[in-house]
Amino acid sequence: xxxxxxxISLSGSLFFxxxxxxxxxxxxxxxxxxxxxxxxxxxxxxxxxxxxxFKFFYTIGNLPVPTEMIxxxxxxxxxxxxxxxxxxxxxxxxxxxYKKAINYGIYGIDMTYAAFYGQNQDLLEYYSTTRKLSExxxxxxxxxxFTQRFRENADNKDSLVTMIDRAYAETDAYLRSNHRLEVAxxxxxxxxxxxxxxxxxxxxNQDQTKANSGIFEKIYNQKLYLENLISLxxxxxxxxxxxxxxxxxxxxxxxFDAVKSPADLNKATMATLSAAVTKVRAEMIQ
Numbered sequence: 521x522x523x524x525x526x527x528i529s530l531s532g533s534l535f536f537x538x539x540x541x542x543x544x545x546x547x548x549x550x551x552x553x554x555x556x557x558x559x560x561x562x563x564x565x566x567x568x569x570x571x572x573x574f575k576f577f578y579t580i581g582n583l584p585v586p587t588e589m590i591x592x593x594x595x596x597x598x599x600x601x602x603x604x605x606x607x608x609x610x611x612x613x614x615x616x617x618y619k620k621a622i623n624y625g626i627y628g629i630d631m632t633y634a635a636f637y638g639q640n641q642d643l644l645e646y647y648s649t650t651r652k653l654s655e656x657x658x659x660x661x662x663x664x665x666f667t668q669r670f671r672e673n674a675d676n677k678d679s680l681v682t683m684i685d686r687a688y689a690e691t692d693a694y695l696r697s698n699h700r701l702e703v704a705x706x707x708x709x710x711x712x713x714x715x716x717x718x719x720x721x722x723x724x725n726q727d728q729t730k731a732n733s734g735i736f737e738k739i740y741n742q743k744l745y746l747e748n749l750i751s752l753x754x755x756x757x758x759x760x761x762x763x764x765x766x767x768x769x770x771x772x773x774x775x776f777d778a779v780k781s782p783a784d785l786n787k788a789t790m791a792t793l794s795a796a797v798t799k800v801r802a803e804m805i806q
Contacts, residue, residue: 571755575751596731596732598726604721608627608645621703621706622710622713625713626710626804627646627650628711629718631650701756702759702762705749706765712746719735719742721794739785740785772796774796
């Protein structure tokens with residue numbers, strides 16, 4: 521049931537900010553078109569669109585629930601580390617469709633991480649930052665539906681996590697009426713990368729034990745999610761930002777592939793993964 525709720529909420533969040541009423545020209549260079557929102561061209565063949573839709577929803581359907589990883593880390597009493605999060609102040613510099621999408625996914629994970637640890641001030645900051653992104657993209661009305669309830673439940677962790685899911689689920693209507701799957705794929709990539717980044721950074725100095733072995737197993741399985749993302753971006757390589765991202769993901773997958781089993785995740789191999797993940801994530805948030 522939690523998986524279903526997450527899939528609904530994620531599918532909504534992926535289109536949370538891709539919902540302008542007028543079609544825009546597809547993004548060809550994210551640095552030259554700072555205010556554009558790229559979309560799959562209307563002239564694309566039905567077969568290509570169907571393959572893109574299939575890969576997109578297949579990727580979502582085979583994702584772990586991000587809250588599950590964060591909850592496992594929380595349950596293992598790994599200390600909260602605010603320094604790992606993407607600073608809210610960075611939001612001001614995200615002016616391209618690619619940067620907005622990637623960092624919307626990243627900020628969503630950071631907001632959930634703060635919620636689990638009861639870091640209410642940080643949670644409010646990330647909520648405000650996410651709202652700013654929605655405002656830039658003219659979908660703040662949907663986001664604001666939950667603002668009052670969010671404030672009223674600021675001290676209830678479970679209610680907050682559920683509310684974040686519900687806020688994103690409200691945008692599912694946009695998913696049905698818009699075909700901007702490149703933007704959606706970028707949000708998805710941002711979410712996956714932030715889960716990878718937080719889990720690796722938080723666990724890289726931990727010895728693997730029976731109690732925390734489940735976390736290391738999930739870190740090991742992240743190679744599968746990278747593989748699905750790489751396949752998804754095969755259908756989007758005509759967009760330069762997607763092509764560049766796919767190349768980064770291909771390079772990132774190499775050190776994950778070098779790890780043959782969860783038992784091989786020790787401080788040395790985790791340090792290698794940390795360097796690779798941090799490099800890609802740093803480019804996303806800069």
